[in-house]
Amino acid sequence: MASTVHSDSDDGMDAFMDKFKTQRYKNAFSENDWEEEFNKIPMFMKNAPEEIDPQKYPELACLQSIIHDEDRPPEEQAKSLKDEGNAYFKEKNYQKAVVAYTAGLKKKCADQDLNAVLLTNRAASHFYLGNMRSALNDAAAAKKLKPDHLKALIRGAQCCIELRHFSEAIQWCEDGLKVHPTDKKLRELRAAADKHKRAAERDARKAKAKEKKLHGEKEALLNAIKDRGIKLVQPARAQRSGSDSEDEDERSPAAIAELSLDGLSSQEVTGAQVFVDEQGSLQWPVLFLYPEHQQSDFISAFCENSCFTDHLGVMFEELPPWDADRKYLPQNLQLYFEDEEKETLYRVDPEMSLLKILQHKRYFVKAGTPSFIVLVKGSSYCKQFLSGRKIHGLGGLLTML
């Protein structure tokens, strides 16, 4: 019996099949764009289009309106929105996921479990967007609705860690472990948060110790200066105590409060500062000024025990390029410092040590950098410079030569 039916339909089949070889069927997929076409059919879509234009994608628009039908109960709508959010989340489209979850929450459905999941998922989306605070808020809200919601607890702890609120993170973990005592993730997060917390505490202690050390060094430096009877003076402009004001630190003795650290800050932005060397001597940054040529020289570390001749000898071994007259020979140089208050110039004996000069009762170190004026003895500029000024010679008060 089978064979007879077979032979009948076979004829029909053959003829039917033959047709395909010759005729194309209508609305066939073409070889070139069949993938594109497939992508337009909702069932075979790989990605949903960003905007659903009902003209282009009528089936899709139809499906959408079924899903988001306002007449459905809120629980169902919320669940659909959750699913939508999850789909976006999978694609890593976190912004859209947030939108979907938010819409789901807006339905205010009665299913608290669902709401907790919506919040937790939104928290996760915020987390991956880097919005830690929003993520934490959502996790906390989820926790409030369902205190045993494991994913919310884990997420909350993770957010706290990212925000570097380690104690809070530990609290989240412990709350979580109360309900899920054997959860591995919570245990690991707690250990991690604890580790971070203790490292942060160590860093704070280290910084404090460093600050203390620096403070101690500054104190020692100021004491060394004070002990030598050297007077520091702040430049008129910077009278306010600076950011490293020792007045704020209760531990600073009165001595330091007197000599504010600003007295040492170099206004000349030389970057150099007086320091105590290994032998316990002070090394000062010193400026030599040549008013005749508007030039200056800077010695970054002039030991207080050295004398001026030592340095001048080296500095003027070769005459500087600006010395057109070739007259700035070491033996011709005269040094002065200025007492601004009394408007007097004091002659400096170059054979003396820096320390002795700094200890001069009318010497005030300005901006932490001692400076000296250099003139060529007997030169016309020198005469001009000194005329009309009060001068203290090496012996005593001089009248103008």
Add this chain to the structure above:
Amino acid sequence: MLSDSEVAELLSFLTPSTRPDVKGQATEYILGLSGNRDGCRFLHSKPDLIAALFALTSDPSIAIVKDCYHIFINLSADETLHQVLVKDVKVVPVLFKNLLDPEYLFSDQICTILSNLTRHEKTCKILFKVLQEDVGMAQLVQIFCTEGYNKNAKLHYLGPLLSNLTQLPEARNYLMDKDRCVVQRLLPFTQYQSSVVRRGGVIGTLRNCCFDHAHHKWLLSDAVDILPFLLLPLAGPEELTEEENEGLPVDLQYLPEDKKREEDPDIRKMLLETLLLLTATKAGRQMLKEKNVYPIMREFHRWEKDAHVTAACEKLVQVLIGDEPEEGMENLMEVEIPQDVEEKLKEADAKEQEELEKEEEKRKQAEEETCSNKCTPS
């Protein structure tokens, strides 16, 4: 003691419906009895009285309840009464139930009673069983670690309770369950300033735990990280070199200049013993050496005055700076000690103890003399 008829009369006074003043006098009388050994032994033979007293712990009068708890504290301090209390009167489940109540007024007394009941292994075992059935050790640790759990009680005596419980391997295994986070929560309490009882209890617990050398690796790992918590109470404000600092566990680096060491010498000794236990395995020794424990001990040794504690410190230092033991002896806890050697060691130990006692006495006397020299009124 009392005659049978007197006992019966006393019993009749111990009902909830009795007049408060009569009740009060009865409980007061029994409290007096419980304060001495003979009284306790007498009460041991009268479980009915004890049961009645226990029922009175629910009495509306706080004064009566207080007295009753006092009685039970005294009774529980005597080991001969443990069986009666636990098996006959069955106090334990009720005590645990009340302990859980954050509003309960007498939780501190309960902790003391439980602590007393767990001192000896026999009753401890029974109690642990009840604990696991009713409350669970997790809850106990939870209550202990929650600051302000009970506004009316400090619950410090849960510390010694935990310490006593950990004489049982079952309790230790629970505390050191790798899949849970239990022992970790106890660690910060090694520094708990406000109560030496709590602190001592925690450190005793940790010391007991360290008898199980199978757990050492885990205890020393990041999952628990027990080492810094044992070292912190022994570390002082002395400045260490930058190099020494950087090698230390994080919690011990850059300690401030006002850092104080543990004040109680017994606790200091316990800490050192715990550290010594951790050196039993090769891995443990290595870890302690790596983590720069030696400089901490060096400074500690300089500071310590008590002879017993110093001896414990020296034992630890010897292991830290000594060579590794020979093949087959790497786990110091598993080494077989021949009988005669063991005896000699015991003798040496006893002698050492004697000498230490003498030294301690001398030192204390010297202190007192200098003190009295300063303290004589003019």
